[in-house]
């Protein structure tokens with residue numbers, strides 16, 4: 001029904017000088033407008049809810065425990081249309097993070113320099129040389145009423161790490177860790193539209209979100225030698241965490257700007273490890289260039305607190321750079337250009353984003369993000 005409506009009206013929108021930028025049938029804003037026109041009288045807040053939710057989701061990008069924990073995965077729901085669905089929105093997002101650079105504070109250091117600084121003769125010490133984190137997220141969203149929209153995220157993870165080890169005699173050896181892959185921590189969120197100045201093409205809007213991160217991912221994987229795999233490489237945190245978001249949108253069509261704030265309140269996991277809380281602010285700009293293409297640029301500012309290993313199960317600070325909670329917690333600023341393509345004659349879209357750090361400051365020695373790709377496909381029903 002809605003799809004038919006959109007199909008019938010989008011041509012009008014496309015050629016209308018009244019809505020010069022609301023062009024593509026599948027464009028998010030068209031979709032919202034179409035759904036608004038249809039439901040305007042009886043349900044005028046629905047539009048606000050779904051758009052706010054959509055905009056809000058973008059706020060959660062690149063928020064991870066450390067560099068990549070809970071999820072960068074929410075990013076893909078951004079403007080994908082998943083939350084615009086009349087009945088149900090669905091998105092699949094692939095996320096690929098490369099980490100190689102090691103920082104000491106803000107200074108780049110080589111793995112060998114880290115070994116020189118931390119290795120003690122007679123003991124071994126290991127340093128990561130490369131880490132690849134992949135995440136495939138399945139995201140579903142459903143509006144409950146005019147003001148509330150629910151969203152669920154189910155992530156599948158695959159983590160790989162190469163390491164360099166120096167043994168007690170001073171001999172160095174490179175090795176790869178066994179791949180860790182499987183279900184990660186499922187999150188559930190609810191978004192509430194607190195303010196909107198218009199049901200159709202609002203120029204100002206405020207949305208609040210609250211959510212919970214469940215401990216569905218395994219967090220007690222062991223290495224062949226019987227140690228706990230690095231906490232940051234585990235599939236889950238073992239903890240129930242709170243998620244809080246705030247999104248303020250201000251539009252100067254065809255330009256849309258947003259400020260997003262995010263807080264991830266962590267708790268102690270069942271194995272005693274507690275990741276640091278995380279706070280973030282995003283500045284987002286989106287510009288619609290042609291009928292089926294949108295361009296966006298974001299600045300993502302993230303601050304992560306230091307981890308605490310209450311029971312000491314994961315910590316081996318004397319022999320491993322990665323297993324040292326003194327080497328956790330960071331401040332980073334990421335720049336994220338992106339492009340979105342809408343698939344003609346459907347409600348589908350594909351979005352590609354590239355994240356690169358412009359500033360990173362870490363506690364102690366940490367391997368940090370070098371580049372992240374995010375590819376999201378979505379459809380709504």
Ligand SMILES: [Cu+2]
Pocket residue numbers: 128161162163177230322
């Ligand atoms: Cu390792």
